[in-house]
Amino acid sequence: MDTLDQKLVSSWFNAHSTVPSSYVQPPECRPGKLIATPGKKIPVVDLGGNDRADTVKHVLKASEEYGFFQVINHGVSKDLMDDILKIFKEFHAMPAKEKVNECYKDPNGSCKLYTSSENYTEGALQYWKDSLTHPCPPSGEYMEYWPQKPTGYREIVGKYTRELRKLGLKILELLCDGLELNPRYFSGGLSEKPTMLVHHYPPCPDPSLTLGLAKHRDPTLITILLQDDQVNGLQVLKDGEWVAVEPIPNAFVVNVGLLLQIISNGRLVGAEHRAVTNSSMARTSVAYFIYPSYESLIEPAQALVNGSTPPLYKSMTFAEFHKNFFHKGPKFEAELHS
Numbered sequence: 001m002d003t004l005d006q007k008l009v010s011s012w013f014n015a016h017s018t019v020p021s022s023y024v025q026p027p028e029c030r031p032g033k034l035i036a037t038p039g040k041k042i043p044v045v046d047l048g049g050n051d052r053a054d055t056v057k058h059v060l061k062a063s064e065e066y067g068f069f070q071v072i073n074h075g076v077s078k079d080l081m082d083d084i085l086k087i088f089k090e091f092h093a094m095p096a097k098e099k100v101n102e103c104y105k106d107p108n109g110s111c112k113l114y115t116s117s118e119n120y121t122e123g124a125l126q127y128w129k130d131s132l133t134h135p136c137p138p139s140g141e142y143m144e145y146w147p148q149k150p151t152g153y154r155e156i157v158g159k160y161t162r163e164l165r166k167l168g169l170k171i172l173e174l175l176c177d178g179l180e181l182n183p184r185y186f187s188g189g190l191s192e193k194p195t196m197l198v199h200h201y202p203p204c205p206d207p208s209l210t211l212g213l214a215k216h217r218d219p220t221l222i223t224i225l226l227q228d229d230q231v232n233g234l235q236v237l238k239d240g241e242w243v244a245v246e247p248i249p250n251a252f253v254v255n256v257g258l259l260l261q262i263i264s265n266g267r268l269v270g271a272e273h274r275a276v277t278n279s280s281m282a283r284t285s286v287a288y289f290i291y292p293s294y295e296s297l298i299e300p301a302q303a304l305v306n307g308s309t310p311p312l313y314k315s316m317t318f319a320e321f322h323k324n325f326f327h328k329g330p331k332f333e334a335e336l337h338s
């Protein structure tokens with residue numbers, strides 16, 4: 001059996017002029033189907049305006065209608081955004097064995113490098129990407145296990161994740177305003193365990209047959225994604241059609257995750273999305289997942305349920321949610337309802 005360094009798509013894609021059969025999606029999942037009617041667009045929200053009520057309105061509307069939006073004037077510097085994309089591109093360009101070595105410093109496996117999907121299974125349907133993931137909590141815990149290469153990794157990723165935490169809390173506060181929740185509702189345990197997830201999608205000889213990432217909802221409160229300026233790939237399912245999230249230089253893509261869908265009692269939607277591949281350019285995307293501590297209770301906020309609006313979802317700890325989500329996949333969504 002191949003070792004991880006041999007299995008990484010980035011290790012072998014160059015040697016293939018066709019797509020290996022295990023990467024060929026069944027016809028109904030291939031990218032060409034159900035592309036959105038022109039004009040349907042993921043909303044863009046300016047976070048730098050002076051009218052807070054107006055910003056709240058836009059963030060709330062986008063989260064209710066699409067579960068996705070892009071933010072501009074968000075306060076994170078262009079230099080830092082450039083640095084972070086550069087460092088992750090360099091990471092994925094390192095020799096495969098070095099990448100593996102850099103990712104397995106923690107005997108408990110807090111940092112991981114994997115290919116295709118997190119629960120990679122030999123012989124199963126595969127996805128055209130390699131990914132790196134590790135926790136990045138504000139406490140600095142786990143940093144000692146992060147990669148040390150490329151040079152400056154810990155410093156730059158540390159700086160970036162501190163900035164993203166600020167941005168994440170700012171967006172969550174705007175949503176609290178919109179939902180009429182206490183502005184600090186998410187600032188404790190519910191946002192305590194953020195995680196980085198960095199994807200690398202190498203060029204693919206036939207993008208019409210493959211996917212980089214299967215259709216899914218994120219198991220997060222919100223996700224903040226930085227994508228390559230130049231390369232399309234992310235698509236959102238809206239009313240049965242796939243809408244491309246066009247890259248906007250220096251913007252972040254924000255999406256509502258399943259946890260926030262539950263907490264908002266279904267007012268906000270954790271939209272389904274996927275990533276497609278392309279034949280000419282590698283694509284890198286950097287996701288910052290806002291996760292709760294394992295003990296946190298995930299349930300509709302008390303302030304949003306009453307006699308006429310009963311809770312739509314069961315209450316469970318994040319540990320229970322997480323375990324089920326990873327074992328059962330999207331099938332678990334049906335079990336969330338009360």
Ligand code: OGA
Nearest residue numbers: 197199218234275285287
């Ligand atoms: C994810 C995700 C999109 C992308 O990591 O959950 O949806 O464009 N990523 O890589």
Ligand code: NI
Nearest residue numbers: 216217218273
């Ligand atoms: Ni996602």
